Amino acid sequence: MAPKLPLEGTRVLDFGWQAAGPLCARMLAWGGAEVIRIESMVHHDRFRLSPALVPGHEGSVNVSGPSNNLATNKLSASINIQQPKGVEMVLRLVEMSAVVVENYSTGVMDRLGLGYPVLKQRNPSIILVSHTLMGQNGPWERVAGHGPSAAAPAGWTGLSGYPDRDPIGPAGAFMDFNINPHHSSLAVLAALHHRRKTGEGQHIDLSQYESIVGATGTAVLEYTALGRVRERAGGRSPYAAPQGVYPCVPLVVGDREEERWVVISVATDEEWRMLCHIIDQPALANDSRFATFDSRKRNEEAIDEIIVAWTSDKVAEAVELRLQSAGVAAGVVETVKDLLTTDPQLAARDHYRKTVHAEAGERTNDGPPFILPASPITLRAAPILGEHNEYVFAKLLGMTEEEINQGYADGSIG
């Protein structure tokens, strides 16, 4: 019989903390896998206290907006893996699981007695995916940190910003929230495919450093093939001119002003002529300084001044609509408020999904960025810590009520 979701019947144990591990597992949960977060009530994931927290629930580890957003469609069981009894429970779960996700520092899983050789002994076809900053081996193995740390040696950081100023980091750990977990979830999906064909599992070694190199486009190849080291380009593109971020009329919000900006990007002569027409400067279309792509590229700053003069007294959404309607690429630099409250496109796609969480109430969550019409993905709210203990201990592990109570008493559960 056809399943409802792609990964129905696939069980995943999620030891993830912070962002990269949990987000890798979230993709599998979205796909219909039964993802069980293995957490501790004592040493819980610190990200469970990451702001913003829903007010009125002081001391709760279940009301962090960012943390709950990473745990949609997951279950939660509380097992103390620092106790041998807890480790044995995990290993019994490993026997009935397909994937284990973790993002501890190198060596931690081994020290816990949950290294790949042990898991493989209990389940030869298990897929373990490890996320570390530098990978499982090599001279820099000990270098640890968050995704944005790895972005520096990966060459990503040095490419971001203006040539005359320090590099600019991402406004949020884009590496931990997107680049690394989605490179690794893809690797898991590929490994599951391999497992379906061959029955073989494996240990996927995701180095965040290598993964971020994968998000620097052609920069490395430009060096290895051309001997050329790309410098920070200040937001310019080699494939468009003009291209920039232009100020519009600020929005008055209460007693303060909120900046508004619009990006404009012109790739072809036709788009350039259209832009000149829209900004009421048709003569520019025949100006030799701007006649070809190369000449526009050389005179980008002069063009920017002209565009700024045109956008500055206009409403960003109006600029966007006029240009896009005429086939010129433009986009309002949206705030999260815009995304959630006014963006008609995301609303039309039903992108953000509301769920009702046991403690945090009705909240908004990321939806999948793809629509799979034959196997549509619906979202369930994140679990509260230990919410599915009964299911995991009684149903999956077949423990009696007495054994479960004993587990709570000796701290192996909890």
Place this chain on the structure above:
Amino acid sequence: MTTRHAAEPQGALADLKVLDMAGPIGVYCTKLLADLGADVIRIEPPSGDPMRKLGPFYEDDPNPDKSLYWWHYNTSKRGITLDLEKAQGQALFKRLVQKIDLVVESFEPGYLDRLGLGYEALRALNHRLILTSITPFGQTGPFAHWKGPDIVGQAKSGLMYAQGYPDRAPYPLASENAYWAAGCLAANGTMLAVHFREAGGEGQHIDVSMQAAMAIGGTAMPSFDITHEVPLRAQPAPLMTGGGPPVRSIYPCKDGFVMFSAAAPGTQVDWVRDLLAEHGLGEEFDPRWLDIAWLRNNPPERLKFEDLMLRFFARFNKWELMDLAFKRKNRVFIYSIDNAKDVANSPQLQARGFFNDVPHPELGKTIRYPGPPAALPASPARISRRAPRMGEHNHEVYGEILGLTTEEMRRLQRDGVI
């Protein structure tokens, strides 16, 4: 240099056949699939793929077979030419579709329908077909037909507004990161559809939005959901400074720059003091600086602290600094800010066999490429061949998959179809 893949077992996706018509917005999807072992056949018009015009070019020769953009994003693929706007080309495409698993494309919504090659038409030929469409905003909705280069994807996904210097415009991430997101998330969605099919489900038409893919960016959205506060461009460079007036995070050293997260959560300032003491600078460390909150809010003292760090960093190379910071038990968070040359020479990447040396026989050269983002030892991901030259695999693909004779191919070529 060791290699990750001494033996050569097949990649994880070796049984999947893919037709690839994705432009820059989606081509990373098919590169990922191809490097994971899928048989990806790139289809380009007989006039050449527009991507071949994107530089820079090998030897600065703007030859369509020398675009580094083309090279990078089309590794491990085969390439055929096919004119989809000619009736004969459409007929050939329909024959190919019956023999493959996936089609990945990024045309404007409706384009394939107008050619009679939309999902419904293709599904009638192959009900197991998975069609992945990657567009700026998705197949339907008010912006579906809007243009969406990378920077538009970044602008309309929420991250960029809070990114950059407060005294300058919001700043888009370098290296086409919205295209990156569209391609990588599309590959995830595509593989979910493959699993669905293998579990007994049907094929389907996947609708990927770059805007939505790029919007997965951090804590801002779920925080706004609670506080209704919009994050602003507040810090000069939010490189893990941890909130509040930042301590300088980027410092020059002997051969470049390092990133030093003095105030990142988890950093112990006493470990920084110990590190300085190990290098004879302990006397100059003012014990009051151990209170990092105090230090942050005391500009003259902050400058003194930063000056001491500047003098310390100036003695070493950036890799030396990272090494001495992390070889300690109580590690200090210092990271080398590397450029592409450093990346290519990284001892870590070389030791792990990250790079793939890819032969370009017609140039008489082997060129080093960054390898796939994750190591899968049982089913290695790797670059199996350089990007195809124009029409390089016409004979192979049309012969092997469709059984066309040389004569038939010659006729198609004469008619400008291939």
